[in-house]
Amino acid sequence: MSRIGVFVCHCGENISRTVDVEQVAKAAGEIPGVAYSCDYKYMCSDPGQTLLKKAVAEHKLDGVLVAACSPRMHEKTFRKAAESAGLNPYLCEMANIREHCSWVHEDREMATEKATGIVKLMVERVRKGKSLAPITVPVTKRALVIGGGIAGIQAALDIADAGHRVVLVERDPSIGGHMAQLSETFPTLDCSQCIMTPKMVDVANHPNITLYTYAEIEKVDGYIGNFQVTVKHKARSVDESKCTGCGVCMTKCPKKKIPNEFDQGHGMRPAIYVPFPQAVPNTPVIDRENCTMFQSGKCGVCAKVCGPGAVDYEQTDSFTVEDVGAIVVATGFKLYTIDRKPEDSPIQGYGEFGYGTIPDVIDGMTFERLASASGPTGGKILRPSDGKEPKQVVFIQCVGSRAREKGISYCSKVCCMYTAKHTMLYHHKVHDGQAYVFFMDARTPGKGYDEFWRRAVEEEEAVYIRGMVSRMYQKGDKIVVMGSDIQVGVQVEIEADLVVLATAVQAQDGADLLAQKLGISYDKYNFYSEAHAKLKPVECATAGIYLAGACQGPKDIPDTVSQASAAAAKVMTLFAKDQLERDPVVAKVNEKYCVGCFACKKVCAYGAIEEKEIRDRQGNLVKKVAYVNPGVCGGCGTCQATCPSKSIELDGYTDEQIMAMIEAL
């Protein structure tokens, strides 16, 4: 016979107001196998916990049930108390008679009956419960950061500064990401490159950071503390160990008229290039698509002029396997291209805005390059079509964002602020120019943000028109913008020289594929999902993988940097121990009866299930069964529900426990 103790909490008046706690305690005392029961005003308080500990010793209890709030709230508290009284902590359970009962009911009699029922069935769960020991797994104290924008750079630097080794993998030839492209940043108007490039150099020089640029994640194996990540190093055609970064190859390359991606296609670069002068590493890469040598086999100028002989046309993609204990995903965003409807995409384009057909309709990032001192115009605002200074500029907000009918319902968060910034930059550079902004509403939460926006409106003379644009068309060298001013209730028509579209922030191309490699979840827009929107905002549901920056959702630079440092802090917490202790509520396979259909493996969201071979003494394969890696298992129970022969059980939630609970009702 078991000796279970039941402790019923009043939770001040939270529970006792609707539930007759004394009655519940009395009824619990009558359940066979319950050796002790009582009620108390605050079980979680120090005297309450002492009461529990004393009762365990005095009544020789072998299981404890606390009928109080949600286990999410105080399970840890009471398990700790039970442990200090000498019980296995997993023999202590909670019956939730607050959220599940007193808070949602009014009738005292019926609520008391329900609370008694909950206690009854939870007593059965305690009775059938087993002692569990925490699971320990070793930790490789080396982190992988995917993405070399400001998020990845910040996370990598923080982890490296804490003394841990970091591998930073960037898809492009240089780190820096979108922030390196920006001109000045809100709300302080400080130069983006001036604050970004020192950090990029810090990454390159940091003894703890291994930087791989022009590289991608090929495959991810393993689990928290023990990932094996295969990195694909794309053929750069330049030997990084030999290149001195002198740049002669770039000046001598005969093919120089290739639109530069860094300048949004508005500047030109040679076929062998670094994306921008401050690139890190300062090692060029050959764009094989546009290189005469690769396309026709005749040229080879860069190889001839290269002093150290670093140019290597024969280079092929190579692979390395990196052992890491934690992964920070910081792959950032891309901007919505609105000119046409992308294939196989639910997103509708904005053909009516003429983006891609009217040359002087540009997106926000292009405006950044025009306003940037390092940009194609040397920082002068000149329009792409004829290089003239535009005197009337129309900015349109929420292009793509917040437009459910176009396929995106979220707010891109940064556009209100950067458009306000654009109007200011424009006003600073073109004193006699006029900026108009079509907007739905200005969203400016953030330190100094609203002040910044008001400055654009009140001091920098931007004209804000509340309403959307319905149509734009070219008329001579002007763009006629037709829209509505809904505050005044009139139609507006502006003849603009330049139109800037604040296009939506979207997840990076291939974000879904990377998520599938990592085994992390993502939403319908391909933004990565955090484990809990409020309480675990940087963790993925997959243990050991953390999120930083706009890959999780649109974010500005301060938020991105904060999250990157938070992700780094999580990695450091993980690395603070040599062995990782995990909650032992994990699934176990009954290998005797498992027939290896691997339905469990297919449904496992954590990638915790592996195929295991069972062999006889002669080494002949008997069968293949599922094996749950306890280091990875999240204890969700999906495999248990899926297994057709019920050969998987979740510790703490075994079929025996669940059936006993049902029978108790």
Add this chain to the structure above:
Amino acid sequence: MNAKANKNQLTSIEPAYYEAVTEAIRKEAVKILKEDTVVGVVGYLPGRRKGTATPALVTSVEEAEKLVFSPACVNNLSVYLTKAKKGVLKQGKVGIVAKGCDMRALAGLMTESQLQREDLFIIGVVCPGVYGFGVERTGTLTEANIARKCRECIVHMPEGADVAAGTHAELADLTPEEAEEMARIEAMPQAERWAFWKEHFSRCIRCMACRQVCPFCYCEQCLCDKNRPQAVESSPRPAGNMAWHLVRAMHLAGRCGGCAECERVCPMDIPLNLLNRRMAKELKELYDYEAGLAPVEKGPLNQYKEDDDQSFIK
């Protein structure tokens, strides 16, 4: 005249067609046994009574020359690879004669990691249909004696086999008895439908023949045989019977290829394939999925997609 037009006019399949298929199977089986491609071939041998056939594993050329195919070859042979002759696959590659419905089971078993394609040499049979039960089971196959499941067969031509025996042959204008019966039951008010199944299940003697013959019931211990904790009562009483048949139907959802062997072997004539078909219909409507047409990585019930139908959540 093209083959399709020809087909539409067939009102009977003469024994000569089956003889031609038999020849083709023998030729192929002998060949792969001689070449040592396989260690054995699972097929049909003539039964003791005239006009019957019995499943067999043949391992020699002499035996292979006795293989037959006729409308009496009703059994789904895939079950011999995972259950009845489980050991044979460990000795090497195995040949198997597969009708379209057997092929669907094989594809399903591959999906569920129970079989590997490279371990099999599949002799696909272009099958016009087999005999039903309770009918005259000799001679020409016609509307009068064809099995219910064959009336609406969509896999006369098995996909994914190594070789095919036979050419296109299909009976025209068959009455879709099963579909009609399903429509009749679906049209019943809920209480009447419940009573219909309750009556059928109350007759179940729990002989478990449906489980034994099903290619997808390959668990080494069925959850319905577990007694600690017991999920399904094991004695033949109404509540336990109902639970067993619900578990069976649910476990086959998205997997059953429609061979209807469960219904054929049921000694109490419970129309089990109607339940299977009803589940298959759900899968088709919800996920546009038909089980076993080809091996897949994951069936729709083993994955979640954002655009999955969620109207069932109320």
